[in-house]
Amino acid sequence: xxxxxxxxxxxxxxxxxxxxxxxxxxxxxxxxxxxxxxxxxxxxxxxxxxxxxxxxxxxxxxxxxxxxxxxxxxxxxxxxxxxxxxxxxxxxxxxxxxxxxxxxxxxxxxxxxxxxxxxxxxxxxxxxxxxxxxxxxxxxxxxxxxxxxxxxxxxxxxxxxxxxxxxxxxxxxxxxxxxxxxxxxxxxxxxxxxxxxxxxxxxxxxxxxxxxxxxxxxxxxxxxxxxxxxxxxxxxxxxxxxxxxxxxxxxxxxxxxxxxxxxxxx
Numbered sequence: 001x002x003x004x005x006x007x008x009x010x011x012x013x014x015x016x017x018x019x020x021x022x023x024x025x026x027x028x029x030x031x032x033x034x035x036x037x038x039x040x041x042x043x044x045x046x047x048x049x050x051x052x053x054x055x056x057x058x059x060x061x062x063x064x065x066x067x068x069x070x071x072x073x074x075x076x077x078x079x080x081x082x083x084x085x086x087x088x089x090x091x092x093x094x095x096x097x098x099x100x101x102x103x104x105x106x107x108x109x110x111x112x113x114x115x116x117x118x119x120x121x122x123x124x125x126x127x128x129x130x131x132x133x134x135x136x137x138x139x140x141x142x143x144x145x146x147x148x149x150x151x152x153x154x155x156x157x158x159x160x161x162x163x164x165x166x167x168x169x170x171x172x173x174x175x176x177x178x179x180x181x182x183x184x185x186x187x188x189x190x191x192x193x194x195x196x197x198x199x200x201x202x203x204x205x206x207x208x209x210x211x212x213x214x215x216x217x218x219x220x221x222x223x224x225x226x227x228x229x230x231x232x233x234x235x236x237x238x239x240x241x242x243x244x245x246x247x248x249x250x251x252x253x254x255x256x257x258x259x260x261x262x263x264x265x266x
Contacts, residue, residue, distance in 0.1 A: 005034040006056070007041075012049035013196055014042040014099075021057025026065035027112050029086065036090045043097050050199050051097065052192060053120060054104035055113075060129065063111025066253060072240060073249040080237035087112065088144045088229035094119040095148055096215070096222055098208045100199050104192050105129050105179065115145030117178060118152035121211065124191050125179045127170050134165040139248025139258065140239050143232035151220065153177045 006017040016038050018025035025031075042048045055061055072080055094101065094116065103117045105125030110132045117123050117131075133149065135142045142149065142162060150158045153176040161168070173179040183191045199207070215221075239245045251258040 004028075004031040005038050007038050009048075012047060012200070013052060014038075014045070014048045014050070015052045015054070016042070018053075018055045018061055020065075021055070021059065023065060024059040024062035024108070025055040025057070025113070026062045026068075027087070028065040028068035029083065031065075032086050032090050036086075036093060039090075039093050039097060043093075043099060048099055049204060050100045050102065050196060052102045052104050052196075053094075053116060054106055057107070059107040060103075060105045060109040060125075061113030061116060062108065063113050069249060070253055073246065073253070075240075077237045077241045080240045081233045084144055084233035084236045085229065088233055091115050091119050091145055091148055092222070092225050092229060095220065095225070098211070100207060100211065102192060102195055104188065106185075106188060110134060111142065112145060114178070115142070115148055118145065118148040122195050123179045124181045124183060124188065124195065125170050125173065126185045126188055127182050128185065129170045129173070129179075130167050131170075131173050131178065132165060132167045133161050134167075136163060137165045137248070137258075137261075138252050139242070139244040139246075140236065143236040143239075144229065146232060147220075147225065147228050149178075151218065 004018070004020055006015075006019045008015045008017070016035065018031065018035070020026060020031065039051070042051050072083055075083070100122070101120040103120035103123040103125075105117055105123060107126065107128070108130045109117050111134065114131055114133055117125075133142045146158070146162075153161070157176040170179060170182045174182045181191055202210075240249070248258050
């Protein structure tokens with residue numbers, strides 16, 4: 001395990017913590033690889049009954065790391081596609097993990113951080129947490145995470161949040177289905193332990209089958225997810241190297257408003 005992910009066993013539970021608090025637990029290729037590996041290890045370990053995913057410090061995850069984004073802005077379309085496929089594999093593995101998963105949302109979750117929350121079976125967040133799918137502000141779209149976010153919050157809410165990129169509060173996240181429960185910061189761990197207690201009372205084989213049953217009846221199929229990931233990786237790669245995507249990324253990285261925002265304000 002690298003320093004970007006902390007892995008801890010507490011009894012039969014694997015606690016995985018995004019560990020880049022100095023940059024709000026933002027993603028880069030190292031964190032994506034480390035979390036993918038940590039999930040695979042937990043899934044393969046018969047002694048692990050559940051996985052809890054959280055963030056170090058006051059944030060869950062701010063999405064993409066600025067340095068990583070800068071590198072992707074100058075990368076080729078094939079390089080961007082391969083990069084997107086690595087993130088897609090992480091989200092897909094979390095969604096279809098055979099063990100129950102809990103998102104312990106200790107603070108803000110933006111972009112890919114929202115994707116992680118949506119992929120978990122149970123999501124509990126603090127009442128001060130904020131969320132956003134703000135990719136359109138950069139001339140991009142939340143392509144890789146879109147199947148999981150839409151499954152969590154529904155098509156109607158996704159359409160609005162995908163096109164506005166607006167920040168929304170924890171109570172809204174609960175209303176639309178991204179969070180199951182909202183609690184105070186002081187009550188977060190108690191709420192997580194309550195869910196773990198309930199999970200421990202179920203038969204592990206029945207639990208695995210129940211999770212797969214829900215996914216299957218809900219239309220989530222692993223082979224279909226892999227096909228969607230390929231198409232979505234192609235989409236985001238194309239947008240990243242497009243004129244609008246390049247302009248939006250450059251404006252964001254340079255901390256200035258993109259041309260379309262200036263036009264809207266005039």
